[in-house]
Amino acid sequence: MEMKNVKIGIAPIAWTNDDLPDLGKENTFEQCVSEMALAGYAGCEIGNRYPRDLAVLKKALDLRGLQICNAWFSTYFTRGQKEETIQKFIEHRDFLHALGAKVIGISEQGNSIQGTTLPIFDAKPVYTAAQWQAVTEGFEILGALAAEKGMRLGVHHHMGTGVQTEAEIDYLMEHTSEKVGLLYDCGHLYYSEGSQEATLRVLEKHIGRVVHVHLKDVRPNVLEQVRCEKLSFLEGVRAGSFTVPSDGVIHFEPIFACLAAHQYQGWMVVEAEQDPAKANPLEYALKARAFIREKTGC
Ligand SMILES: O=C1C[C@@H](O)[C@H](O)[C@@H](O)C1=O
Ligand SMILES: [Co+2]
Numbered sequence: 001m002e003m004k005n006v007k008i009g010i011a012p013i014a015w016t017n018d019d020l021p022d023l024g025k026e027n028t029f030e031q032c033v034s035e036m037a038l039a040g041y042a043g044c045e046i047g048n049r050y051p052r053d054l055a056v057l058k059k060a061l062d063l064r065g066l067q068i069c070n071a072w073f074s075t076y077f078t079r080g081q082k083e084e085t086i087q088k089f090i091e092h093r094d095f096l097h098a099l100g101a102k103v104i105g106i107s108e109q110g111n112s113i114q115g116t117t118l119p120i121f122d123a124k125p126v127y128t129a130a131q132w133q134a135v136t137e138g139f140e141i142l143g144a145l146a147a148e149k150g151m152r153l154g155v156h157h158h159m160g161t162g163v164q165t166e167a168e169i170d171y172l173m174e175h176t177s178e179k180v181g182l183l184y185d186c187g188h189l190y191y192s193e194g195s196q197e198a199t200l201r202v203l204e205k206h207i208g209r210v211v212h213v214h215l216k217d218v219r220p221n222v223l224e225q226v227r228c229e230k231l232s233f234l235e236g237v238r239a240g241s242f243t244v245p246s247d248g249v250i251h252f253e254p255i256f257a258c259l260a261a262h263q264y265q266g267w268m269v270v271e272a273e274q275d276p277a278k279a280n281p282l283e284y285a286l287k288a289r290a291f292i293r294e295k296t297g298c
Helices: 029-038 054-064 084-096 128-146 164-175 184-195 198-210 220-228 233-239 253-259 281-296
Strands: 007-008 041-045 066-071 073-075 104-106 152-156 180-185 210-215 267-272
Touching: 007 066, 007 281, 029 054, 029 281, 041 267, 054 066, 066 104, 066 267, 073 084, 073 128, 084 104, 104 128, 104 180, 104 210, 128 152, 128 164, 128 180, 128 233, 152 210, 164 180, 164 184, 164 198, 164 253, 180 198, 184 210, 198 210, 198 253, 220 233, 220 253, 253 281, 267 281
Parallel strands: 007 041, 007 267, 041 066, 073 104, 104 152, 152 180, 180 210, 210 267
Antiparallel strands: none
16 A cells, blocks of 8 residues: 555644543643654644644744644534634634644534533534535635635534534535535544444545544444443543544554545544543554554555
8 A cells, every 4th residue: 555645643632632631631741742753653733732832832843853734623603603713713724824734624613512411422413504504604714714825624524513424524525615625534433423334435435525634443332332321422532432543443444545545645643532541642652653554654
């Protein structure tokens, strides 16, 4: 398998979890980025422990040979906060641009349940026609703003949001232009659709729009527990829903093969939020890095 122009990154969420700040509260920014570099990653995303001062952040990254590839951005179009979302997006875009990132990953959080206590398998929002209209129009505007700086917008399909299922991803892709790319996260797809086939099918259908990839694996026994006990998304994270590639149920070979066959260019980012007290972040980062190298040569 030949993957040219693909870089391997990792997300800080395994060290410090922005959604569950008590997970990894003992881990410092310096430890996080040092261990990312030590484990052989070329870049990373941004977490809330990262310094916001551009010069300080750049120096810390340069010292370790790390690049910033993306950082999460929440949109609130379903709450009617269009102007505020656009304003904040421009600031976020400019910060990422100054750091050399080429992608901006977004997710509509106006009525998302991912951070709530609601059962993740029972209470996700389903957009009305008006909400789809607000979201697709808003994403188009953000896509154009990203393009102004030579960057790509990637919509992160995510559990607990209105862009979660295969059908919702298809709808989004059909009702938006090329300016709106897809942030493909195989862990979220398997979690939502429950099968390897659907996880791969979505990638194959929309590979031309994929601008960024999150590699996470899932533990099927924990997903079953989440379903049976009606747990929330974050309760599931604490219980160990996610792990790194090679440690869960997903077959990564066909995913890598599809990306390689379509000459995907960009980042593949290991993103596996777990309790660092149970899953040593460096150990799991090393495990994922070795697996990716073995399977892709990258
Ligand atoms: O990309 C992501 C960002 C996290 O904050 C999120 O909850 C996680 O599941 C994810 O995929
Ligand atoms: Co993700």
